[in-house]
Amino acid sequence: MLRSVLRASTTRLGVTGSRFCSSAADKLVITEVDDKTGYATVTLNRPPVNSLNLELLTAISETLDDLQNNKSRGMILTSSSKSVFSAGLDIMEMYKPKVDRMKEFWSTLQDVWFKLYGSPFPTVAAINGHSPAGGCLLSLCCEYRVMCQNYTIGLNETRLGIVAPTWFMASMRNAMSRRDAEMALTLGTLFTTDEALKVGLVDEVATSKEDAIAKATAFLDKFKKISPQARSMTKQALRSKDIMELEDNRTQDIDLFVYAVTQPKVQKGLEMYLEALKAKSAK
Ligand SMILES: CCCCCCCCC/C=C/C(=O)SCCNC(=O)CCNC(=O)[C@H](O)C(C)(C)COP(=O)(O)OP(=O)(O)OC[C@H]1O[C@@H](n2cnc3c(N)ncnc32)[C@H](O)[C@@H]1OP(=O)(O)O
Numbered sequence: 001m002l003r004s005v006l007r008a009s010t011t012r013l014g015v016t017g018s019r020f021c022s023s024a025a026d027k028l029v030i031t032e033v034d035d036k037t038g039y040a041t042v043t044l045n046r047p048p049v050n051s052l053n054l055e056l057l058t059a060i061s062e063t064l065d066d067l068q069n070n071k072s073r074g075m076i077l078t079s080s081s082k083s084v085f086s087a088g089l090d091i092m093e094m095y096k097p098k099v100d101r102m103k104e105f106w107s108t109l110q111d112v113w114f115k116l117y118g119s120p121f122p123t124v125a126a127i128n129g130h131s132p133a134g135g136c137l138l139s140l141c142c143e144y145r146v147m148c149q150n151y152t153i154g155l156n157e158t159r160l161g162i163v164a165p166t167w168f169m170a171s172m173r174n175a176m177s178r179r180d181a182e183m184a185l186t187l188g189t190l191f192t193t194d195e196a197l198k199v200g201l202v203d204e205v206a207t208s209k210e211d212a213i214a215k216a217t218a219f220l221d222k223f224k225k226i227s228p229q230a231r232s233m234t235k236q237a238l239r240s241k242d243i244m245e246l247e248d249n250r251t252q253d254i255d256l257f258v259y260a261v262t263q264p265k266v267q268k269g270l271e272m273y274l275e276a277l278k279a280k281s282a283k
Pocket of ligand 1: 048049051083084086087088089090091092130132133134135156157162163164165253256257260261274277278279280281282
């Protein structure tokens with residue numbers, strides 16, 4: 001694949017602003033644009049599990065701005081990890097939080113959702129690893145999902161004793177039947193790749209990351225003969241109700257997040273969940 005632009009946003013240290021650079025290894029988000037197709041492959045690159053902290057969300061948000069400003073022909077979202085697409089929100093952003101940062105964190109997640117769910121350019125997630133909670137949300141914002149075998153995906157918030165916000169729910173409802181979404185959300189189901197395919201949470205299964213990227217590219221190719229303007233207006237019209245609902249409630253949504261997460265019971269739940277995660281990774 002011919003890569004003309006190697007663009008990376010925001011260093012892992014959290015410096016804001018984007019810039020062109022030649023070394024991508026230390027960047028949180030790596031963007032490579034294929035010269036021939038014009039498609040951008042956007043790779044999440046925050047080891048070990050691409051958990052979404054404020055800095056990574058800021059980098060994603062800036063990347064989406066760049067793609068929109070450059071009238072991107074299409075985006076493939078993937079991960080540099082061998083086994084995790086994204087572990088979802090960084091639990092450390094919610095555990096014993098500082099309220100100002102927490103508000104900025106949630107507002108930036110909202111920004112990412114607006115920009116990705118409502119993007120004018122076509123989007124595909126090449127899900128090359130586990131994709132719980134916020135990771136699943138990112139993929140649900142895309143128009144199409146290709147997932148590698150033997151991983152898990154879902155909005156598992158109820159299993160953590162928290163409630164997925166209504167816009168997370170709307171994103172899932174946009175991909176699956178209302179009935180399946182209700183079951184998945186209330187149970188906090190983490191689906192295997194094959195199960196996710198059955199309920200329509202993902203659209204295709206891939207045998208490897210390369211296969212996932214090839215299938216994602218084939219999806220984007222379907223729009224070659226469709227007017228980009230007619231395409232984006234149609235997509236945005238279909239999604240506008242969900243988007244307007246959050247636009248009208250942004251501040252209340254931030255306040256509700258801060259209120260919900262700072263409840264002692266929720267803090268205790270997050271503490272226990274973190275301990276369990278650390279105990280598992282220490283084995
Ligand atoms: C508005 C209305 C009200 C709003 C109410 C509030 C709504 C909030 C909505 C929340 C959305 C979310 O996304 S909440 C986040 C939910 N995420 C999850 O449940 C996923 C948890 N993670 C996993 O299950 C696993 O890590 C998995 C992703 C499968 C990868 O497994 P692996 O074996 O490859 O890796 P592990 O060994 O587990 O993890 C490697 C290290 O990363 C850490 N780690 C893993 N996931 C992490 C995470 N999400 N945040 C921080 N750190 C994480 C582990 O602790 C390890 O740290 P060390 O021990 O130090 O190495």
